[in-house]
Amino acid sequence: MKVGLLFGSFNPIHIGHLIVANFMATNTDLDAVWLVVSPQNPFKPSNTLLHEFDRLHMVSLAIGDNPRLRVSNIEFSMPRPSYTIDTLTYLQERYPSYEFVLIMGEDNLPLFPKWKNADRILEYHRVYVYPRSGSITTELPVMPNMRFVKAPVLDISATFIRKCIKEEKSIQYIVPDAVAEYIKVHKLYQ
Structure with a gap:
């Protein structure tokens, strides 16, 4: 089985994450995509992160019964x-x-060479790279196990969503309805 791993804080998960995950699961040679909820990203401050179990639950709500997607803790x-x-x-x-x-x-990509054992990642695993809005083309050479996938580009960020919630603006259609309801009921990001 060939499984794609989409790591993220998912703070909160939004339609951009879901579109990329589903696109990779259905338009590449992957059999499934696991959304791996990261408790703490080494490159991001943890003081803005919701508790990991809330984030895990929201990812589970977001993917619903999609058989090609799975949440991982x-x-x-x-x-x-x-x-x-x-x-x-x-x-x-x-x-x-x-x-x-x-x-x-x-x-x-610009930070990838600074990742712990980045060379080993490329030696033993394939890396599928999807485009991001506003990304600057990097100086990195094309690497043997790296594949660029022309997936849809959406300019949505969890930071923007958290800002909308604090300002009491709508997040409808930016996050799945079940996630929006969970955020509302539990008064998250306020």
Whole structure:
């Protein structure tokens, strides 16, 4: 089985995440995409993050019954901050018959060489890169295990969504209805 891994804080998950995940699951050679909720990204401050179980639940609500998408809390029991190479290594040991592919936005390419063991990621795993609005073409050479996928480009960010919520503006159609309801009922991001 060939599984794409879309890592993220998902703070909150929005339609941009879902469109990329579903596109990768249905328009590439991947059998499924797992949305891996990261408790703490080494490059982002954790003080703005909602509790990981709230974020995990919202991802579960968002993907619903889509058989090609799955939410994963694999990093919840791992040391923090989470490093992609460690998660990939753990998953490969746990599921030896699976091939894991890293899915990442083009905006992450400039920082990719600074990732822990980035060279090992490319040596042992494929990386599917999708375009991001406003991404600056990087100086990185095309790498053997890196594939650029022409997925839809949406200019939506979780930061924008959190700002809308604080300002009591509508987030309808930007997040799935079930996620919007969960945020409203639990008074999140206010």
